[in-house]
Amino acid sequence: MSTKVIVVNGPNLGRLGIRQPDVYGRQDLEELRRLCTGWGAELGLEVEVRQTDDESEMVHWMHRAADEKTPIVMNPAAFTHYSYALADAAHMVGDAGLPLMEVHISNPSARDEFRKRSVISPVATGTITGLGFFGYKLALEAVAHIVNG
Ligand code: DQA
Numbered sequence: 001m002s003t004k005v006i007v008v009n010g011p012n013l014g015r016l017g018i019r020q021p022d023v024y025g026r027q028d029l030e031e032l033r034r035l036c037t038g039w040g041a042e043l044g045l046e047v048e049v050r051q052t053d054d055e056s057e058m059v060h061w062m063h064r065a066a067d068e069k070t071p072i073v074m075n076p077a078a079f080t081h082y083s084y085a086l087a088d089a090a091h092m093v094g095d096a097g098l099p100l101m102e103v104h105i106s107n108p109s110a111r112d113e114f115r116k117r118s119v120i121s122p123v124a125t126g127t128i129t130g131l132g133f134f135g136y137k138l139a140l141e142a143v144a145h146i147v148n149g
Contacts, residue, residue, distance in 0.1 A: 002046045003147050004070050007036050007136060008061055009051040010077030016105075023106050025132055032133055036073075039137045043144040055083055062089035066096040071147060073101045073139040080108070080118045091123040099146045101139035104129040 009029070012019060017028030033049040040047030052058055058079065065072050072093055079086045080102075093100045100123070107130030108115035121127050126142055128135040 002044050003144075004046045004048065005040060005073060005140065005143050006061065006065060006070050007032075007047055007049045007073045007075075007140075008058060009049070009075045010058060010079045011053040011055075013075060013077050014051045014053065023111075025105070027133060032136065035133055036136050036140065039140050043140055044148070045140060045144055047140065055079060055085060059085050059089040062086070062093055065098065066092045069096060069098060071099045071143045073103060073136060073143060074120070074124075075103045075105065075136075076118075076120050080104070080120050081114055082119065084119055087119040087123055090120055094123055094125070099125040099143050101125055101142050102127040103135045103139045105132055105135065106130060 014029055016024055016032065017026055029051055036047045036049050050061065062072070074090070076083065076086055090100050102118065102120050102124035109129065118127070125146065128138050131138065
């Protein structure tokens with residue numbers, strides 16, 4: 001049976017392709033979904049890609065992941081920089097013994113001052129930044145490596 005992995009995308013990532021294409025590229029969320037599902041299948045992972053602009057929804061997804069033992073790949077988007085609620089929820093995923101990989105399409109450290117701090121990184125298994133959609137592939141590989149040993 002393949003391992004289920006949820007790829008969670010935070011606020012404004014539903015606007016991929018339209019939003020600052022110079023920063024985030026021209027591919028949209030549907031393309032990200034298609035790519036992640038395909039990369040997952042190659043790795044023996046059953047990938048579900050989600051997006052929400054709602055902090056509480058994202059927190060609840062973390063609770064469910066911890067309860068149902070589902071590894072997470074997360075692009076927390078702007079929540080990265082200030083959501084202690086999401087950081088606490090991500091901590092619970094780690095406490096459940098599950099990998100939680102943080103991904104950013106851009107390299108936030110090379111951008112605005114407020115993007116230099118991530119409240120998620122301290123509770124993430126690892127963080128991948130600045131590689132565009134390819135970062136999600138690396139994150140899925142990391143999950144497969146961790147869960148399959
Ligand atoms: C982002 C970087 C964040 O600073 C920003 O708020 C996003 C996207 C990225 O993927 O590069 O929405 O997480």
